[in-house]
Amino acid sequence: MLTCPHCHQEIPPDSRYCSHCGRPLIPAPPAGTEPDSTPGPGGELTLGEYLKTGWQLFKLYPGGFIGFTVLYFLLGVVLHGVPVVGPIAFMLAHTPLAAGYLVVHGRLLTGQPVEFGHFFAGFQSHRLLPLILLGVVDQVLITLGLLLLILPGIYLAVAYMFASLILLDRGRDFWPALEESRRAVTPRWFGFFAFFLLLLLLNLAGLLCLGVGLVITFPVTYGAVTAAYARLFGLSPTFS
Numbered sequence: 001m002l003t004c005p006h007c008h009q010e011i012p013p014d015s016r017y018c019s020h021c022g023r024p025l026i027p028a029p030p031a032g033t034e035p036d037s038t039p040g041p042g043g044e045l046t047l048g049e050y051l052k053t054g055w056q057l058f059k060l061y062p063g064g065f066i067g068f069t070v071l072y073f074l075l076g077v078v079l080h081g082v083p084v085v086g087p088i089a090f091m092l093a094h095t096p097l098a099a100g101y102l103v104v105h106g107r108l109l110t111g112q113p114v115e116f117g118h119f120f121a122g123f124q125s126h127r128l129l130p131l132i133l134l135g136v137v138d139q140v141l142i143t144l145g146l147l148l149l150i151l152p153g154i155y156l157a158v159a160y161m162f163a164s165l166i167l168l169d170r171g172r173d174f175w176p177a178l179e180e181s182r183r184a185v186t187p188r189w190f191g192f193f194a195f196f197l198l199l200l201l202l203n204l205a206g207l208l209c210l211g212v213g214l215v216i217t218f219p220v221t222y223g224a225v226t227a228a229y230a231r232l233f234g235l236s237p238t239f240s
Contacts, residue, residue: 060108106165162229
């Protein structure tokens, strides 16, 4: 048996992520390099490992994830109750809010301390506008793709999976982040499509549990995506 260098618990010798603390056990590609032949979902690193890592990360900070998810959905309910302006406001706030999940998961993966305030890192002045623009452009292009031939919209929904993480981790502007994600995902698109469907089914299961399950499946989904990003791109050790 091997020992995790982070939490010092025993782990199976073929593990790539610690089953106790969720942190990666293999060196990731250096931040700032382009993705190469590193396996994506469906390759050497399986979809199940991404989900398992997302679950392990959730268990490191369950109160924070549940509290923020409840706050996220309450805000959505309140804003959608305001005619016209409310839904627009929530659409603009969605990507900065979702960035909070990614920041907290990224900090946990890199062994940094977390606090509830990190969930609002997407509202920092230097990130807010790029994240809003990324969310708006992302949704406009995906919607247009769905309206035209459906398949282009599905392609973009999967291809833009890592755009927010690239913006947060590498400091890219919104359009370079979208394009960098698309270029990295496209060679492995069908594997990531399977990953996308798996996450969709996971949240559908959470919704079927009277909606209560979403407070767990929603953050686990973002944790799995962050784990996949760390494997494909490498995650900066000071990600914040």
